[in-house]
Amino acid sequence: xxxxxxxxxxxxxxxxxxxxxxxxxxxxxxxxxxxxxxxxxxxxxxxxxxxxxxxxxxxxxxxxxxxxxxxxxxxxxxxxxxxxxxxxxxxxxxxxxxxxxxxxxxxxxxxxxxxxxxxxxxxxxxxxxxxxxxxxxxxxxxxxxxxxxxxxxxxxxxxxxxxxxxxxxxxxxxxxxxxxxxxxxxxxxxxxxxxxxxxxxxxxxxxxxxxxxxxxxxxxxxxxxxxxxxxxxxxxxxxxxxxxxxxxxxxxxxxxxxxxxxxxxxxxxxxxxxxxxxxxxxxxxxxxxxxxxxxxxxxxxxxxxxxxxxxxxxxxxxxxxxxxxxxxxxxxxxxxxxxxxxxxxxxxxxxxxxxxxxxxxxxxxxxxxxxxxxxxxxxxxxxxxxxxxxxxxxxxxxxxxxxxxxxxxxxxxxxxxxxxxxxxxxxxxxxxxxxxxxxxxxxxxxxxxxxxxxxxxxxxxxxxxxxxxxxxxxxxxxxxxxx
Amino acid sequence: xxxxxxxxxxxxxxxxxxxxxxxxxxxxxxxxxxxxxxxxxxxxxxxxxxxxxxxxxxxxxxxxxxxxxxxxxxxxxxxxxxxxxxxxxxxxxxxxxxxxxxxxxxxxxxxxxxxxxxxxxxxxxxxxxxx
Numbered sequence: 001x002x003x004x005x006x007x008x009x010x011x012x013x014x015x016x017x018x019x020x021x022x023x024x025x026x027x028x029x030x031x032x033x034x035x036x037x038x039x040x041x042x043x044x045x046x047x048x049x050x051x052x053x054x055x056x057x058x059x060x061x062x063x064x065x066x067x068x069x070x071x072x073x074x075x076x077x078x079x080x081x082x083x084x085x086x087x088x089x090x091x092x093x094x095x096x097x098x099x100x101x102x103x104x105x106x107x108x109x110x111x112x113x114x115x116x117x118x119x120x121x122x123x124x125x126x127x128x129x130x131x132x133x134x135x136x137x138x139x140x141x142x143x144x145x146x147x148x149x150x151x152x153x154x155x156x157x158x159x160x161x162x163x164x165x166x167x168x169x170x171x172x173x174x175x176x177x178x179x180x181x182x183x184x185x186x187x188x189x190x191x192x193x194x195x196x197x198x199x200x201x202x203x204x205x206x207x208x209x210x211x212x213x214x215x216x217x218x219x220x221x222x223x224x225x226x227x228x229x230x231x232x233x234x235x236x237x238x239x240x241x242x243x244x245x246x247x248x249x250x251x252x253x254x255x256x257x258x259x260x261x262x263x264x265x266x267x268x269x270x271x272x273x274x275x276x277x278x279x280x281x282x283x284x285x286x287x288x289x290x291x292x293x294x295x296x297x298x299x300x301x302x303x304x305x306x307x308x309x310x311x312x313x314x315x316x317x318x319x320x321x322x323x324x325x326x327x328x329x330x331x332x333x334x335x336x337x338x339x340x341x342x343x344x345x346x347x348x349x350x351x352x353x354x355x356x357x358x359x360x361x362x363x364x365x366x367x368x369x370x371x372x373x374x375x376x377x378x379x380x381x382x383x384x385x386x387x388x389x390x391x392x393x394x395x396x397x398x399x400x401x402x403x404x405x406x407x408x409x410x411x412x413x414x415x416x417x418x419x420x421x422x423x424x425x426x427x428x429x430x431x432x433x434x435x436x437x438x439x440x441x442x443x444x445x446x447x448x449x450x451x452x453x454x455x456x457x458x459x460x461x462x463x464x465x466x467x468x469x470x471x472x473x474x475x476x477x478x479x480x481x482x483x
Numbered sequence: 484x485x486x487x488x489x490x491x492x493x494x495x496x497x498x499x500x501x502x503x504x505x506x507x508x509x510x511x512x513x514x515x516x517x518x519x520x521x522x523x524x525x526x527x528x529x530x531x532x533x534x535x536x537x538x539x540x541x542x543x544x545x546x547x548x549x550x551x552x553x554x555x556x557x558x559x560x561x562x563x564x565x566x567x568x569x570x571x572x573x574x575x576x577x578x579x580x581x582x583x584x585x586x587x588x589x590x591x592x593x594x595x596x597x598x599x600x601x602x603x604x605x606x607x608x609x610x611x612x613x614x
Contacts, residue, residue, distance in 0.1 A: 173550070415549040421520070421613075469548040473525035 006463075009059050010480045013049035019056055047482040066463050068410045074436050076362075078381045078413040078425025079172065079220055081250045081272035083355075089275065089338040098334055103326040107311060113330070114310030118303045120337045124289055127348070128246075128266055129259025132295030134302060135287045136328040140247060141174040143267030143286025144214070148182035149320045150265065150290060150297040151212050151241050157318065160239065162211035168197050170221060170417045172245060175214040184211060191419060195221040195374045197231050206238050216245040217261065218252065220417040220425070222359065222378035232262020241265060241294075249273045250429070251356055251380035254349030258289075265290045270336035277335075285332040299323045354430035355380040358437060362428050365441035369448055373420060381427035383420050390422050394452055397422040400444065402466060403458035407443045484581040486515070490597060491606035492557035495520075497581065498600060500591065507591040509558045513545075515580045516610045521547045524573040529586065534562045536589060538596045543586075554586070559596055564588035 032041065051059075068075065075082040093099065097112055107114070121133040137143040148165065155162045165179035168189045176186040187210075190201045197215065213235045218224045225231065232242045244258045244266035250273050258266050267286045271278030278284050290298065300319045301312035312327075343351065356379050363372060363382045370384040386397040401411035401424070413425040428437055447455070459465060489497040495517035499510045518524075526546040536542050536556035543554045566585050569575060576584045601609065 418550055418552075470523040470525055473546075473548060 008480050009049045012051055012055055012059065015050060017050045017052050019051060019053040073408055073410050074432060074440055075410040076412050076426045076428050076440065077410060078427040079247060079416065081427060081429060083275050083429040084431040085275045085277045088342065089335040092338045093331055093334045111310055114303050116334060116337050118305060118310055120333055121303065123340050124268055124287055127253065128289040129257035130266065130289035131292055132290040132298050133287060134298045135333055136299050136324045137286035137288055138324050138329055139284040140267055140269045140286045141178055143288045144174055144178035145181055146299060146323050147243055147265040147267060147288050148178055148184065148212060150294055152182060153297040153318065153320050154294055155211055162209055164210045166205060166210055166213045168215060169419055170195065170219050171214060171216055172220065172247060175245060195219065195223050196225045196227060199227060199230065202231060202234060206234060208238060210238060210240045212241045212243050214243045214245060216248055218248045218379040221374050221383050222381040223374060224379055228261045247272060248380060251352055253352040254345055255352055265294060270332055274336035274339045276332040283329040283332055285329045351430050358428040358430060358432055362426060362437050362441060366444065369445050381425060383417065384424045384426065385420050386422035386424060389448065395455055397424050399455040399458065400424065400447055403447045403455050404443065405459040406461045409440055409443060486581050487603045490600035490602065492555060492600055493609065494555040496555060496557045498557045509560065509589045509591050510585050511557060511587045511589060512580055512585045513576065518577045518580055521545060521552060523548045524576060527570040527573060529565050529570065530562055532562050532565055536560055536562060538599065557600055558589055559592040560589040562587055563590050
């Protein structure tokens with residue numbers, strides 16, 4: 001904990017210090033009391049920090065140097081697809097014709113942006129095989145919620161009372177969470193020892209109360225469920241819908257279309273699959289694609305081409321309404337569009353082929369010193385287990401993850417999926433070289449040889465070593481409060 | 484309580500049944516093996532006294548630094564007591580899972596479903612396969 005005393009930005013604040021000088025108003029100034037009713041006014045101004053510009057820049061630049069980012073380190077964070085974000089997309093998204101637009105501009109002056117969004121809708125429809133597209137959801141989980149609201153509207157209109165959503169035990173935690181948020185009861189499906197949806201368990205739990213099966217394919221073990229069509233057919237036979245969590249689309253772009261294996265709805269994570277930046281809580285996006293039958297329920301607005309112009313459709317009788325202000329996280333969508341246009345159909349397929357190749361290469365190295373419970377082949381990611389070294393030496397997955405930081409590698413995802421004890425989930429992505437993959441595997445191998453106490457106290461080179469996670473969750477120390 | 488004389492659910496809850504004032508009362512907790520798997524616990528949510536439980540259905544949840552895990556009722560019956568100190572002293576679950584770490588007492592609706600539970604040797608076998 002070398003520099004735990006780095007001041008917070010609030011502690012650097014000095015009353016009256018400013019970074020900008022606002023020009024005087026060129027319209028008549030009216031007292032705030034005339035503009036806002038008393039109930040909408042705070043008694044006091046918010047306690048914002050007051051700093052000069054260089055202090056702000058130094059504060060945040062200094063914090064940013066502590067980051068492990070894909071621009072600085074190999075980042076094999078399974079399930080998150082932390083692929084390199086080509087700088088070309090940043091440049092294109094920064095063009096004034098895109099970056100300086102305002103959502104309240106007249107539609108006639110937004111035609112260029114609408115053209116991009118309309119084409120992106122069509123591209124996502126083509127990749128998924130599902131023709132109805134909304135670009136509005138702000139992130140993957142928001143896409144899940146949107147799709148479940150669409151499903152609810154669909155069954156309401158059919159007059160069917162369906163209350164349950166099925167999620168496999170390997171699913172992302174967001175799946176059951178979104179289902180609960182949308183008002184459904186969640187039922188967990190067991191996986192077979194091989195890691196696939198257990199058809200017998202599905203049969204037991206499938207009834208006329210089931211609205212949606214949420215499935216991730218390839219799943220979080222990095223396996224393509226070879227029985228996925230049978231799974232979908234059984235859900236459809238009972239009148240239910242199949243939702244594909246598209247988080248793992250990086251494995252199957254241009255190779256398998258979700259509609260072909262039975263998906264009625266899905267979301268994309270452009271910040272994973274189409275390389276717009278993510279992490280650090282920055283904006284993502286979660287476009288949702290649906291089958292023709294579900295298109296009437298899509299949220300609004302939708303970009304449509306009407307009489308050689310692009311227009312926003314603002315009203316549809318069966319739409320679930322708005323899920324996001326304005327038009328979603330447009331900056332993320334524009335980057336995804338640039339990525340897809342740059343690579344084209346053949347390039348996208350190559351992305352997935354290389355992602356799968358890299359993951360299998362790394363698997364072939366790592367399986368010699370860490371158990372990989374689900375076999376010798378994977379798609380874009382695989383899950384190793386530290387259970388064996390925990391049993392023999394007391395070394396836990398978390399210890400290995402923490403020690404990797406000292407060697408300049410971002411840690412893989414650990415302890416997920418929950419079905420694998422001491423899980424270490426590794427996703428190298430397509431842009432990493434053989435040298436990087438070799439170096440990572442060799443480092444992991446060498447770390448495993450280190451003494452237990454050395455591992456248990458790692459990392460040694462980061463500003464904060466190993467926080468007490470239990471105390472942090474139960475009794476967080478707040479260094480600054482506003483009173 | 485002697486762990487070798489308890490009954491176990493496949494979802495790692497233990498059950499001890501005793502006669503109290505003419506009622507069949509089940510004391511319920513989670514096994515040492517489960518506590519070890521859950522790792523460091525940070526939060527626990529328990530039902531209210533009076534709640535009806537059904538075998539195999541969720542009655543609460545525990546949250547660790549890794550994940551939130553549901554707790555499943557190993558019996559049918561009505562909750563008559565809750566160890567309300569437990570959520571504030573979660574270390575009790577790992578220090579003494581079979582005594583101080585009890586979670587619920589449930590008035591049994593019947594004995595039939597106890598047959599679905601495992602004895603200690605069978606449960607040990609399950610743990611060996613999972614561990």
